[in-house]
Amino acid sequence: MIGPLAAVAALGAGAWYWRERGLRRTHAMAGGLHADRALPHDVEFELYHNDFSLCSKKIRMCLAELGIPYASHHVDLIETGSYETLSRRFLAVNPAALVPVLVHDGHPVYESHDILLYAARHAAAPGALVPPDEPTRAVMQQWIDRSSLTGDDPTQAFEASAGNCVAGLTVPLFAAMIRDIPTRRILEGLLFHRLKQRPLVFLLLKAKGLAGVPSLLPVRKTVLASRRHMERHLDALAQQLAQSGGPWITGAQLTLADVSWAVILERLREADWVAELIVPRPAVAAYWERLRGRPSYASAMDDHQHPLVRRGSERIVAEKARGTSFAALYAATRA
Ligand SMILES: N[C@@H](CCC(=O)N[C@@H](CS)C(=O)NCC(=O)O)C(=O)O
Structure with missing residues (x-):
């Protein structure tokens, strides 16, 4: 009797999976405004976002700097609880299953670096966050690009992008946070995520735990390589601040480039890299202090501290204090 029952259950599960897979198909989406896509909306600007997401x-x-009000839709990532990005409801908003998405008058705008420029163009105060002259705008763009998280595999472009390095430097925080997430939720990613490598890494980090991160050789190499390249990016940032005369990247005006770098420095704080990467660079430390003094920093970052991120940061601090090979990973500068 068990045989036929098991066969029926397996058939049912298979049928469910094929149906869901069809309904939850994901694919990459080009950046910028998609005027051809119409989404339900209540107000002019709506933002699909996540507390933890860079x-x-x-x-x-x-949006806080530009004074653009928006309706907020928090969407969970696996790190903050579940793959809500893979839900049918969210895939209708972004078939690429990624946050953030800005919706303007019901039309989605994808890719954060494109969203920045789009938002600045639609701000009430003309010229906010964007320099008036073309050469300075080009410098701003160069620093936005250097801070962007690009490509399906961030580990492939450490040289070009500090944003991608940040993904590598976040690995300890991923390991610390994923401890609180049930394995079955990560398995949902294996079934439906476009990039299977991501849920696989989370499963591995969950199995090894924070203390086990240094024993995962490819992971250790990724952390150290991203750290090496991040040092170079931060040195370049210090140089740029000296060259522009500060207090901001392009000079006297706070621009989209500064907004892009604020979140990189904030992530270094969350993953407890401040002592290793920021403190040794006083110009960067002072720049970060200036950014932290902006009300927009408080409303975008401090007011969105996710409890799982806070707990993850605390676990990293505690593990470093134990002086194990994990602490050595933070202290090491070479693979
Ligand atoms: N290039 C995209 C990257 C977006 C991205 O990777 N978003 C992450 C959060 S920071 C995400 O949604 N990840 C969900 C996942 O990979 O499962 C952008 O700049 O908007």
Whole structure:
């Protein structure tokens, strides 16, 4: 009797999976406004975002600086609880299953670096966050690009992008946070995520735990390589601040480039890299202090502290204090 029952259950599960897979198909979406897509909306601007997500923080800070009010839709990532990005409801908003998404008058705008420029163009105060002259705008763009999280595999472009390095430097925080997430929720990612490598890494980090991160050789190499390249990006940032005369990246005006770098420095704080990467660079430390003094930083970052991120940061501090190979990973500068 068990045989036929098991066969019926397996058939049912298979049928469910094929149906869901069809309904939850994901694919990459080009950045910018998609005027051809219409979404339900209540107000002019709506933001789909996540408390922890780097790119979401960037857009929250940008909208706060521009004084653009928006309706907020928090969407969970696996790190904050579940793959809500893979739900049918969210895939209708973004078939790429990524946050953030800005919706303007019912039309979605994808890719955070494009959203920044789009939002600045639609701000009530003309010229806010964007320099008036073309050469300075080009410098701003160069620093936005250097801070962007690009490509399906961030580990492929450490040289070009500090945003991608941040993904590598966040690995300890991922490991610390994923401890609180049930395995079955990560498995949902294996079934439906476009990039299976991501849920696989989370499963591995969950199995090994925070203390086990240094024993995962490819992961250790990724952390150390991202750290090495981040040092170079931060040195370049210090140089740029000296060259522009500050207090901001392009000079006297706070721009979209500063908003993009604020979230990188904030993530270094969350993953407890401040002593290793920021403190040794007084110009960067002072720049970060100036950014932290902006009300927009408080509303985009401090007011969105997720309890799982806070707990994850505390676990990293505690593990470093134990002086194990995990502490050595933070102290090491070479693979
Ligand atoms: N290039 C995209 C990257 C967006 C992105 O990777 N978003 C992350 C959060 S920061 C995400 O939604 N991840 C969900 C997942 O990979 O499962 C942008 O700048 O908007």
